[in-house]
Amino acid sequence: RKEVEQDPGPFNVPEGATVAFNCTYSNSASQSFFWYRQDCRKEPKLLMSVYSSGNEDGRFTAQLNRASQYISLLIRDSKLSDSATYLCVVNMQGNTPLVFGKGTRLSVIA
Amino acid sequence: DVKVTQSSRYLVKRTGEKVFLECVQDMDHENMFWYRQDPGLGLRLIYFSYDVKMKEKGDIPEGYSVSREKKERFSLILESASTNQTSMYLCAIEGTVNSPLHFGNGTRLTVT
Numbered sequence: 001r002k003e004v005e006q007d008p009g010p011f012n013v014p015e016g017a018t019v020a021f022n023c024t025y026s027n028s029a030s031q032s033f034f035w036y037r038q039d040c041r042k043e044p045k046l047l048m049s050v051y052s053s054g055n056e057d058g059r060f061t062a063q064l065n066r067a068s069q070y071i072s073l074l075i076r077d078s079k080l081s082d083s084a085t086y087l088c089v090v091n092m093q094g095n096t097p098l099v100f101g102k103g104t105r106l107s108v109i110a
Numbered sequence: 111d112v113k114v115t116q117s118s119r120y121l122v123k124r125t126g127e128k129v130f131l132e133c134v135q136d137m138d139h140e141n142m143f144w145y146r147q148d149p150g151l152g153l154r155l156i157y158f159s160y161d162v163k164m165k166e167k168g169d170i171p172e173g174y175s176v177s178r179e180k181k182e183r184f185s186l187i188l189e190s191a192s193t194n195q196t197s198m199y200l201c202a203i204e205g206t207v208n209s210p211l212h213f214g215n216g217t218r219l220t221v222t
Contacts, residue, residue, distance in 0.1 A: 043200055095190060097158055
């Protein structure tokens with residue numbers, strides 16, 4: 001089983017739509033979780049951290065489900081500028097390098 | 111604002127050449143990382159370093175080496191470049207708990 005799995009997409013959604021991505025992780029002892037955004041031919045940038053209590057930042061909501069070992073990212077009222085690849089990132093254990101999912105590609109269409 | 115600088119944005123090298131990719135940070139962080147990113151394969155960790163003169167192998171170290179002589183600089187070395195090392199190379203440093211990795215803007219290397 002891969003450590004961090006994401007549906008690669010692409011997710012093609014119209015402007016204004018709500019879209020959700022899930023990411024599953026294999027290690028139940030994983031400690032911290034993040035969503036990164038990567039635009040085409042650019043470096044990944046932190047979108048938001050994922051806390052046990054959930055995290056909301058404007059149109060973006062991230063949630064953690066430890067029992068089922070997945071995190072989610074919900075984007076409401078999608079904008080054209082949301083088109084990007086979204087990377088799920090997990091700290092599996094202590095001071096070890098973060099593990100990246102392969103990313104989910106989102107295209108928001110006018 | 112955190113700054114991670116990679117020396118070249120685009121690089122073209124010939125097979126067999128020795129290639130140096132440089133990464134410099136201005137935040138005095140111990141942890142530095144080198145990744146490569148390829149379509150369909152995602153980000154893969156090549157090497158990382160937790161302090162000066164320390165290095166650890168990542169998931170795909172074969173064909174690469176690294177150097178960390180000063181805290182702010184972490185170099186990735188391709189001893190003898192091959193065409194399968196054509197890729198986007200990303201350097202990263204570890205930031206705060208809530209912003210765990212800051213990336214440089216990447217070096218797109220083409221080996222012909």
